[in-house]
Amino acid sequence: MLRRTLLASAALGLGLMAATSSLAAGMDKVKACFVYIGPIGDGGWTYQHHQGALAVQAAYGDKVEIAFQENVPESADAERVLTTMALGGCNIIFTTSFGYMDATNAIAAKFPDVKFEHATGFKRDSANVSTYNARFYEGRAVQGLIAGRMTKSNKIGYIGSFPIPEVIMGINSYYLNAKAVNPAVELSVVWAFTWFDPAKEADAAKALIDQGVDVIASHTDSTAPLAEAAKTNGAVIGFGQASDMSEYKDGPRVSSIIDNWAPYYVKRVGALLDGTYEQADAWEGIAGGEVEIGEITALVPAEVKAEAEALRDAIAAGTYHPFTGPINKQDGSAWLAAGATAPDGDLLGMGFFVEGIVGDIPQ
Amino acid sequence: MDFGSINPAVLIASLMVASVPIMLAALGELVAERAGVLNLGVEGMMIMGAVCGFIITIQTESAFAGFVGGALGGAVLSLFFAFLTQVLLANQVATGLALTMFGLGMSSLMGQGFNGLKPVQTPIVPLGPLADIPFFGRVLFAHDAMVYFSIAMAGLLWWVLKSTRIGLILRAVGESHEAAHALGYKVIRIRCAAIAFGGAMAGLGGAYVSLVRVPQWVDGITAGAGWIALAIVVFAAWKPWRVLIGAYLFGGITVLQLNLQVAGSWIPVEYLSMSPYLITILVLVIMSSGKGRAHNAPAALGQNFHASR
Incomplete structure (x- = not known):
């Protein structure tokens, strides 16, 4: 008993010392x-x-x-x-x-x-x-623009990890900015329910490709979706996620979001x-240097590249917000009025798709 | 439900590819378990196969050499297990778990510097005009050699276990090692061979993941496939052809659920995501219930043998 009290008070004393010293200087x-x-x-x-x-x-x-x-x-x-x-x-x-x-x-x-x-x-x-x-959604906006311009089948895909605001935000931003340059675009979302499982990510990419999707963005952590896209010999393109994934630069990776x-x-x-x-x-976000847009490769035509870079710079300068109204929610109810931009609180708690995306978010 | 956009031929072809790794690993584990050895290190052996196969393919630029290397990698790791459990009589469950952890760490060490490289493509077996047959051509005759190898192995193992002397001896060792020993069979030696075979098959399955299914090396690439293989052996009641069904079911529903998601099915995603596990278990449980022996496990499974006892 005595020993325990002794130990406890010694630990307390040490803790106090540590606390005071760290606070002081x-x-x-x-x-x-x-x-x-x-x-x-x-x-x-x-x-x-x-x-x-x-x-x-x-x-x-x-x-x-x-x-x-x-x-x-x-x-x-x-x-x-x-x-x-x-x-x-x-x-x-x-x-x-x-x-x-x-x-x-x-x-x-x-x-x-x-x-x-x-x-x-x-x-x-x-x-x-x-x-x-x-603010990854800023990078997603640039990817969305490239996807909308580059797709030939008008079908673009997104491999989601888990249905959390972070991911939903990215999907919405990707879709809205693809739709802005290509009104015919359709988005397919696949939920992988994993952050890291290369075989499953590859399967998800394959399922998208099998059904005619030709631009794939992913919110999972490995390079497997790009490896799957590489098997199509240029028919399908994708983006580096989280890291530059530059090893696929001469293949399907046309740009990337780099988390710095x-x-x-x-x-x-x-x-x-x-x-x-x-x-x-x-x-x-992009302005603070935490989100970087990886080099846009030669697979993207020069004018699209210029457009994407202009969008990136506009976001960095604060003159464009990827979520600018009018935007409706998926069920048709109004979210943002014309000209309004999304408040951070809405984004951080985002639990809905915007109008035009098909499919439900798993609850 | 909208099945319209899903092409059944493409779907079946992809499910056959998706099932290969777990099927190979499960068949190998089945042989080890029929010999009375419970090796929970399948995941570790798979990932060693994945990294060895990948490294050798990068060095030699030959997918065939990669698969041989993957099998060797898995087999070498399994020999550690054999030494510990068969010679030193260590506990099989604990050793198997340790083997998985060791394999994961070792593969990560060996794979340093191989991230982001691309292996040569494993060629499709050229079957000439057969591949042009509508539907069946795409489903059956447009695969790489490993797909055919995995099916052939299921058949071969079924035949060996059921109708050959080797199969009988193997089963005898797994059912009652004392009886087999009394008859003069080398229990330890037979079990070591079964373990090495299991390791080689798991290694092949791993190599298939890193060379064909994902074609790249990242740490932890097998991501739990070894555990699925272990479960399939149990649910398949230690029968090779049921392993084939189990693996195809699991692979098939995994591929189907992703396709259904893309096609915008009305089934909630949560149910789709759990369906491969749920349906595989359900079907195999239903198959192994009913008449006859529901409990089909080898009698000496997981027990160590020493001739002095």
Whole structure:
């Protein structure tokens, strides 16, 4: 009993010391930890996050220690991993998938001295939880324009992962901007219900191709849809997702959305080091450099390329918003009036398709 | 429901391709289990086959060499399992699980530097005019050799297990290793051979994923296919032809549900997504119930053997 009390008070004392020192004047050394949904070699989402982690290491050298765990399921396992990391001396933990949201907030409440950063979520239940995201829908708008211009069958496809606002936002933006340049365009959505399963992603792409779709965008993490499109010898094109996927540049990949997390990671770890860290809710897009549009290849005609680049620049400059009214919801009810742009709150909670998309969103 | 836009010939052809990896792995595991060995490391052996096959295909630019390499990769990994469980008498369940984790990590290490490369295409078997027959040409005569190999293996294993001396000995070892030992059969040696065969088949299945189905290497590419293969062996009641049905059902419904989604079916996506698992289990359970032995597991499954006992 005595020993237990002793241990508890010692732990409390240590915790207090750590807390006061971190509040006072930054830290001498930060251990930054990353929780990944897939393997760092997925060539997409997780790969990009890991590039960000490596950038932190490169920026601060000895002052930073990096740790990460791959293939963490979005389940109770995530809580275990987070607890282990928090107990293992991590000062800041980046959880890099939407499904870690509840686990992140639950564990953050138990470890008030550890900073938690959750990607693509919206819950910040305690003061030590920050969220960060990128405006991927801006990149989807550019892809939509290219898809609308490039399709010959007027059928374009989208491989969705899970029916969450993040993904639905991308689908709507892709469709609206394809429709704007090609009113005849039809969109088919396939839900894969996975972030990473190359064989399933390839099957989904194959199903789309079998039914006449000739432009495929994907919201899953691997390069499998592009590999499937490559089998058609140029008949079907696609986009790099999350990472540039430049190895398919001479094939079906005509452009890409690149998630550039490095500036944010470097900034946040730096803030922790120099003591200026504060809770944040970051949502940057093309303008902030978090979303980059990968090189548009020669497969796209010059005038379409110019048009796409003009759209990208307009979004960056703030003169064009991918969701500009009038836009109706799928059921025909009004969402945005003419000229109005979508408020961030609507986007972050988006649970509906816009008018013109067929099929239901799984609930 | 709108089936109009789904071409049945294309659908059947793609389901045959989609089923190959789990079918090969399940057939291999079936042989091991009929010999009384429960190897839960199928996923690990598959992914080792996937990475070995991929690396060798990139180096030699030959898909055939890749498949041989994939089979070897799976077999070599399975020999670790054989050594641990058959010689050192380690627990089969724990060792099998460890084998999966080891395979996943090892493949990731070996695959460093191979991300994003493209293997040579595995050629379609040229069957000349047969491929031009309407419908059947597309369904039956326009595949790569592995599709035919997987079907042939299902038939061959059925025949070997049912009607040959080797099959009888294998089953004897799996049903009662003491009796087989008393008759003078080398239980450990036979089981090691069965494990290696299972590893080679799992490796082939993995190589099919990385060389044909997805044609690329990424970490974790098999994404759980090995576990499906394990389940299919059980639901197929350890019979090769039921493995074929199970694999085709699973592959078929996986492909069909994606096509239905594209075609805009009225069935909610959640039901479509779970359908491959649900229907495969249902059908195989119905098939293995009813008359006769519902419980068909080899009697000595998962038990280690030592001659001194």
